[in-house]
Amino acid sequence: MKTHVSEVFSSIQGEGKLLGRRQIFIRFSGCNLNCNYCDTPESRDPDRGEYISTDELQGRVENLITPDLHSLALTGGEPLLHSDYLKEFLQNNSIDALLETNGSLPDELSKILDLIRYASVDIKLPEHEAVPRWNSLLDNELKSINLLIEEGINTYCKLVVLPSTKIDTVDFIASKIVQEVENNSKLPLIIQPESPLTNWQSKQDKLLEMSEKVGRYLDVLVIPQVHKFLNVR
Numbered sequence: 001m002k003t004h005v006s007e008v009f010s011s012i013q014g015e016g017k018l019l020g021r022r023q024i025f026i027r028f029s030g031c032n033l034n035c036n037y038c039d040t041p042e043s044r045d046p047d048r049g050e051y052i053s054t055d056e057l058q059g060r061v062e063n064l065i066t067p068d069l070h071s072l073a074l075t076g077g078e079p080l081l082h083s084d085y086l087k088e089f090l091q092n093n094s095i096d097a098l099l100e101t102n103g104s105l106p107d108e109l110s111k112i113l114d115l116i117r118y119a120s121v122d123i124k125l126p127e128h129e130a131v132p133r134w135n136s137l138l139d140n141e142l143k144s145i146n147l148l149i150e151e152g153i154n155t156y157c158k159l160v161v162l163p164s165t166k167i168d169t170v171d172f173i174a175s176k177i178v179q180e181v182e183n184n185s186k187l188p189l190i191i192q193p194e195s196p197l198t199n200w201q202s203k204q205d206k207l208l209e210m211s212e213k214v215g216r217y218l219d220v221l222v223i224p225q226v227h228k229f230l231n232v233r
């Protein structure tokens with residue numbers, strides 16, 4: 001099987017709970033959403049990159065293995081647009097894999113649930129303008145989180161917040177997760193301030209307030225995109 005892979009490279013994870021881990025990033029082409037803060041807009045093009053087989057991808061991954069390798073990062077675009085390809089690739093792969101997904105495709109997610117170790121679900125806010133029907137997107141994100149937790153996958157959620165994001169919106173998302181997600185007591189929710197951080201000058205108190213709101217319900221962390229400080233991809 002072949003698909004479009006935008007890029008394959010080794011770097012340091014700069015977001016979320018695997019922050020600082022050496023990973024091999026496999027960036028798939030195409031995305032079904034259109035977020036206004038997207039930092040990889042070029043990867044939304046479904047034809048970007050090379051059209052390669054799972055064997056070719058395996059070879060590229062093997063060439064990038066380093067002694068400090070922690071895991072693969074399956075990212076995009078939206079990697080679950082390639083779920084059948086991912087399934088074939090992961091069935092022959094022995095390295096732990098982190099799936100970075102927007103959570104909008106629970107049916108595709110269910111095809112590879114037994115093949116991933118970690119998952120990051122990026123929850124969209126209404127102001128991200130990702131889709132016109134935001135409520136149904138949120139329902140699918142919650143369904144995806146439930147599937148991951150039921151399968152015992154080490155899962156965390158990520159909320160990219162903008163300086164204009166309302167505290168009440170963050171509060172609403174956290175409370176919705178608690179209502180709709182089973183066994184949520186240890187679920188981390190990472191508040192990720194949009195880059196660049198210069199946009200947050202004199203607005204840091206807002207991040208503290210958001211953290212306090214989420215902390216009433218979930219295991220909250222505030223983590224910016226650290227790879228941008230390290231000047232790595």
Ligand code: SF4
Nearest residue numbers: 031033035038077102
């Ligand atoms: S889901 Fe991710 S890749 Fe797709 S548009 Fe949003 S930020 Fe960009």
